[in-house]
Amino acid sequence: MTRRSGVAVRTSVVLVVALGVTLVAGCGGGSPLDNAPDIANPAGVRGQSLSFAYFQACVQPILVAPLAAPGAGGAPNTCASSGCHDSVNGTGGALRLAGQAAPVDLADAASTPEAVRATAMYRNFVSAQGMAIIGAPEQSLLLAKPRLANVLHGGGLIFERADDDNVRRIAYWIGHPMPQGQDEFSTASNALFTPADSRTGRCNP
Numbered sequence: 001m002t003r004r005s006g007v008a009v010r011t012s013v014v015l016v017v018a019l020g021v022t023l024v025a026g027c028g029g030g031s032p033l034d035n036a037p038d039i040a041n042p043a044g045v046r047g048q049s050l051s052f053a054y055f056q057a058c059v060q061p062i063l064v065a066p067l068a069a070p071g072a073g074g075a076p077n078t079c080a081s082s083g084c085h086d087s088v089n090g091t092g093g094a095l096r097l098a099g100q101a102a103p104v105d106l107a108d109a110a111s112t113p114e115a116v117r118a119t120a121m122y123r124n125f126v127s128a129q130g131m132a133i134i135g136a137p138e139q140s141l142l143l144a145k146p147r148l149a150n151v152l153h154g155g156g157l158i159f160e161r162a163d164d165d166n167v168r169r170i171a172y173w174i175g176h177p178m179p180q181g182q183d184e185f186s187t188a189s190n191a192l193f194t195p196a197d198s199r200t201g202r203c204n205p
């Protein structure tokens, strides 16, 4: 290696290193040997909830009713029945329901959120809410499956018409979530009933 080529090699090494440092500086500064910057991990923001009061008064009755399923030749089919969505021996995917769940008296002082969250009715609520895209009934499996709306359903066609009262109620529940920052027991549930009282009012719509 001649003296000239030696100089050329050293120069190009210096240039490459200089280029490397410049690039790294351009990508956020610091050297590649520095620790990675701390990752921001803000606390999770609570998503919106659906109404527990409306669920137990207006949706649960649909899920335990013998429905004349067009897909089964009109033979009555119950969503929460065994072999379907029963929470013990159902085969209905993640929608699991206790058909015998007792209604919770929300006016009872003993019905604290913790106490209600330990009930079978609450587990039904959570499972059904899990099949909903909150605020978007049309995109929710809870309606798409029994309506065979671009999906297959192990239980076949349950609701033929979009204006079926049961469909309208389930859609109303999903389409009227509790205000952001309020939980499933919010008094905003009263507005989902007429008169606006979840204990005495009729289920909207």
Ligand code: HEM
Pocket: 062, 063, 077, 078, 079, 080, 083, 084, 085, 091, 092, 093, 094, 095, 131, 141, 142, 143, 145, 146, 152, 153, 154, 155, 156, 158
């Ligand atoms: C109103 C009544 C009903 C509703 C709202 C409903 C809703 C649903 C939903 C949301 C799923 C998807 C679960 C998942 O993705 O994990 C599903 C699945 C299933 N359902 Fe139903 N269902 C109803 C009635 C029935 C009935 C009566 C039967 C039985 C005859 C049944 C049998 C099944 C089965 C076997 C599956 C799992 C296979 C699949 O994903 O399609 N369902 N149903």
